[in-house]
Amino acid sequence: MASPSSSPSSAGKQKAASPARQPIFPRWPESNEESEYWEVPPDHFLAQQDKATSRLYPASSSFLDYAYLDEQEAQAGPSRQASASDGSASPLPLAELARFMEASAGAPTAAPPIPVGMPDTTTLAGADFDIDVRSGFLPPEAPLDRLPAELPEAQWEHMLQQARIVGLKINGGGVAVDDAERARCRRWRRAMRELSPVTPSHKLRTDIRYARRGHVVLTFLAHFYIHSQPQATLLAEKGAHGSKTSSTNRWLTSLWAGKRNGMSNEQMAQDAQDARDELEGKYAARLPASISVPLLLLSSQLDLPPVLTYADTVLWNWRFKDASKGLVASNLEIVETFSGAPSEDHFFLTSLLIELRGVSALDIMRVCLDECFLGDSVAKRRVANYLDILVEVIGDLEQILRDVRTDCEPPTFYWAIRPWFRGGDSSPHRVKGWIYPANEWEDSLPSESLTPRLFTGPSAGQSSLIHALDVFFDVDHAGTKARVNRPPRRAVNRDGQVNADATDLPEDATFMQRMQLYMPGQHRRFLTHLQSLRADVATAPPVPVELSEGDIPTGPAEETPLRHLAATTLASSPTHALPKKYDAALGALRSLRDEHMRIATLYIVSQARSKPPPEYAALNAEFVGGTLEPKQQQQLKRRAEDEAEEEQAKAKAKKEAEAMEVEEKGAKGTGGTNLVQFLKACRINTVETLLGQVQAQAAALDEKVGEEAADADSPGSPHKRRRSQ
Numbered sequence: 001m002a003s004p005s006s007s008p009s010s011a012g013k014q015k016a017a018s019p020a021r022q023p024i025f026p027r028w029p030e031s032n033e034e035s036e037y038w039e040v041p042p043d044h045f046l047a048q049q050d051k052a053t054s055r056l057y058p059a060s061s062s063f064l065d066y067a068y069l070d071e072q073e074a075q076a077g078p079s080r081q082a083s084a085s086d087g088s089a090s091p092l093p094l095a096e097l098a099r100f101m102e103a104s105a106g107a108p109t110a111a112p113p114i115p116v117g118m119p120d121t122t123t124l125a126g127a128d129f130d131i132d133v134r135s136g137f138l139p140p141e142a143p144l145d146r147l148p149a150e151l152p153e154a155q156w157e158h159m160l161q162q163a164r165i166v167g168l169k170i171n172g173g174g175v176a177v178d179d180a181e182r183a184r185c186r187r188w189r190r191a192m193r194e195l196s197p198v199t200p201s202h203k204l205r206t207d208i209r210y211a212r213r214g215h216v217v218l219t220f221l222a223h224f225y226i227h228s229q230p231q232a233t234l235l236a237e238k239g240a241h242g243s244k245t246s247s248t249n250r251w252l253t254s255l256w257a258g259k260r261n262g263m264s265n266e267q268m269a270q271d272a273q274d275a276r277d278e279l280e281g282k283y284a285a286r287l288p289a290s291i292s293v294p295l296l297l298l299s300s301q302l303d304l305p306p307v308l309t310y311a312d313t314v315l316w317n318w319r320f321k322d323a324s325k326g327l328v329a330s331n332l333e334i335v336e337t338f339s340g341a342p343s344e345d346h347f348f349l350t351s352l353l354i355e356l357r358g359v360s361a362l363d364i365m366r367v368c369l370d371e372c373f374l375g376d377s378v379a380k381r382r383v384a385n386y387l388d389i390l391v392e393v394i395g396d397l398e399q400i401l402r403d404v405r406t407d408c409e410p411p412t413f414y415w416a417i418r419p420w421f422r423g424g425d426s427s428p429h430r431v432k433g434w435i436y437p438a439n440e441w442e443d444s445l446p447s448e449s450l451t452p453r454l455f456t457g458p459s460a461g462q463s464s465l466i467h468a469l470d471v472f473f474d475v476d477h478a479g480t481k482a483r484v485n486r487p488p489r490r491a492v493n494r495d496g497q498v499n500a501d502a503t504d505l506p507e508d509a510t511f512m513q514r515m516q517l518y519m520p521g522q523h524r525r526f527l528t529h530l531q532s533l534r535a536d537v538a539t540a541p542p543v544p545v546e547l548s549e550g551d552i553p554t555g556p557a558e559e560t561p562l563r564h565l566a567a568t569t570l571a572s573s574p575t576h577a578l579p580k581k582y583d584a585a586l587g588a589l590r591s592l593r594d595e596h597m598r599i600a601t602l603y604i605v606s607q608a609r610s611k612p613p614p615e616y617a618a619l620n621a622e623f624v625g626g627t628l629e630p631k632q633q634q635q636l637k638r639r640a641e642d643e644a645e646e647e648q649a650k651a652k653a654k655k656e657a658e659a660m661e662v663e664e665k666g667a668k669g670t671g672g673t674n675l676v677q678f679l680k681a682c683r684i685n686t687v688e689t690l691l692g693q694v695q696a697q698a699a700a701l702d703e704k705v706g707e708e709a710a711d712a713d714s715p716g717s718p719h720k721r722r723r724s725q
């Protein structure tokens with residue numbers, strides 16, 4: 001809470017000082033500012049990504065060298081250099097590509113000057129951050145839903161279409177999948193390996209809509225390729241311990257190899273080898289060059305990691321049902337799914353509709369920020385009114401989220417959809433990380449000589465909208481700020497030095513920060529920009545009762561404009577509506593998180609405790625590639641089920657023992673914070689941002705909702721897994 005000693009005069013001071021104040025941020029974010037904010041450690045995937053790119057194109061630094069690609073491309077269209085507005089032939093920073101495109105498409109290249117002393121909140125819906133006043137974080141035009149046949153990249157579309165025709169199944173499919181189907185899927189994966197990589201053509205390099213579609217297709221192919229392979233772990237583990245399974249399986253594979261299925265001898269031998277290789281996990285975490293080479297390039301261009309992201313599954317994965325009706329909720333449909341199940345469509349659509357409704361939230365944030373910087377009595381009244389509308393909008397977001405239940409079945413979501421999303425950081429049994437050969441030479445190297453790279457799969461936690469709301473209200477996941485009854489978690493010592501050790505950050509903070517790295521570059525920069533809008537706090541920040549002056553964190557602890565205005569208003573006129581409205585809007589955000597937590601409990605935690613439906617029953621490796629009599633199949637199926645049950649019981653006992661140990665130690669997150677704790681922490685961070693007395697009440701309610709799920713934690717919490725990244 002704003003300390004009464006600091007607050008009464010600060011609004012006045014701020015206003016008085018404003019004419020002399022310089023704009024808080026430049027119109028275009030400076031790259032050094034960004035790199036300061038996002039110090040990417042050398043072993044981070046972004047750094048690795050740059051390395052991979054430079055291996056492929058040695059002349060490039062951290063960005064693609066388009067000149068090199070142009071040279072390579074026989075039928076290049078008008079060269080980039082010729083069309084670049086500055087006439088420079090040097091590599092174009094990739095993050096600038098979209099801006100360049102917008103500029104060349106006739107979008108305004110320069111904004112009118114910002115009056116001195118006023119922050120540039122116009123960019124909250126600015127083209128430079130790829131945010132549109134009508135569509136927010138969604139592109140205003142429907143994304144491209146297919147790369148045209150005349151482009152070389154059409155081969156990716158073809159393979160995606162084939163993936164659906166052969167019916168790729170998660171982990172090779174359950175026990176119901178027959179040999180012929182398995183063989184078809186194996187041949188699809190072989191075709192992916194045999195395909196020569198196509199580097200992005202001129203069209204994809206110069207038209208962002210094409211580049212985005214390319215990323216969508218390649219990331220779907222990547223996840224199809226990795227996750228449709230049979231789970232070979234059981235076999236590998238048992239084989240390593242000399243169990244019979246390995247030899248049984250060899251027998252099955254050779255038995256299967258005796259079937260012709262219309263293949264030549266050579267093809268049969270090849271396929272039998274593939275079946276063995278897949279069972280041994282040879283390709284389990286290694287992308288073929290036909291996917292990884294263009295994916296690394298396009299990812300670099302779009303400033304995204306080379307993995308399926310929220311942008312691929314939601315932001316760029318929709319079309320109009322009827323082009324003439326435009327961007328209205330009832331007129332949108334999802335383009336790509338893995339399972340083809342209506343539940344998956346609805347799952348993505350829920351997020352899409354949230355983004356669409358969120359456009360109003362962005363608009364309100366923008367006008368509020370304008371008013372905050374004026375900060376006079378009229379502005380305060382206006383902000384209070386805008387916050388009323390924001391409560392309604394956030395309420396709508398909650399309703400949309402609640403409605404996910406209408407058409408998305410929890411078991412289908414958990415067993416048939418979610419497993420496709422896993423990134424390389426969360427393969428439950430296999431070696432962590434995926435291998436991305438960066439060129440054909442690397443593709444010929446054995447996996448052991450290449451470094452696996454860790455990426456997280458898509459999560460709506462990558463939605464810039466929710467992050468933007470957090471920043472706007474000043475919800476502090478990093479724990480660097482003092483809040484009522486809460487000292488900053490990242491302590492400042494008596495000498496005033498901030499303990500900047502990242503390992504001290506709570507996991508909810510590192511997760512939220514990491515999620516920003518999976519957003520399209522421009523959206524990430526938008527959040528950085530939004531975070532840079534600080535109230536110019538002339539007076540000392542509030543001092544929590546337990547801390548003395550020397551403990552107050554510096555720098556990052558500055559308040560955001562809205563919170564500052566609300567806090568100073570509370571201090572100077574406790575009955576003013578503004579602080580109450582601020583708390584009410586935060587209450588709506590907390591309520592959204594309450595609902596989200598219920599959803600996560602229903603869709604993940606509860607499902608993880610239940611048995612999978614037969615069609616998704618864990619596949620025993622012995623089924624893979626084997627041809628069995630129905631009686632033998634039954635026997636093996638029973639054995640597989642017994643084993644799965646036994647393993648579940650063991651995992652449960654282990655987890656309980658771990659939980660008890662953690663409780664005894666009173667330590668938090670020794671083995672990584674679990675999913676429930678994580679979501680709960682996000683909600684607590686929201687509650688702690690409240691200014692008023694309602695906080696104690698809200699915290700109590702928080703506990704209650706938390707208890708609904710506290711004892712029901714997912715053994716495979718993705719959050720737990722992410723800790724290793």
Ligand code: HEM
Nearest residue numbers: 350351354404459460461463466593599600603682718719
């Ligand atoms: C069936 C629907 C959903 C389920 C099962 C679900 C599940 C989860 C889970 C397990 C997490 C923890 C982090 C992770 O593993 O990714 C998470 C985080 C998150 N999810 Fe969802 N989610 C759903 C829908 C949504 C939607 C529609 C949105 C909004 C667009 C959303 C926004 C978030 C955010 C912002 C986080 C980060 C934590 C927070 O801010 O509270 N989720 N979700």
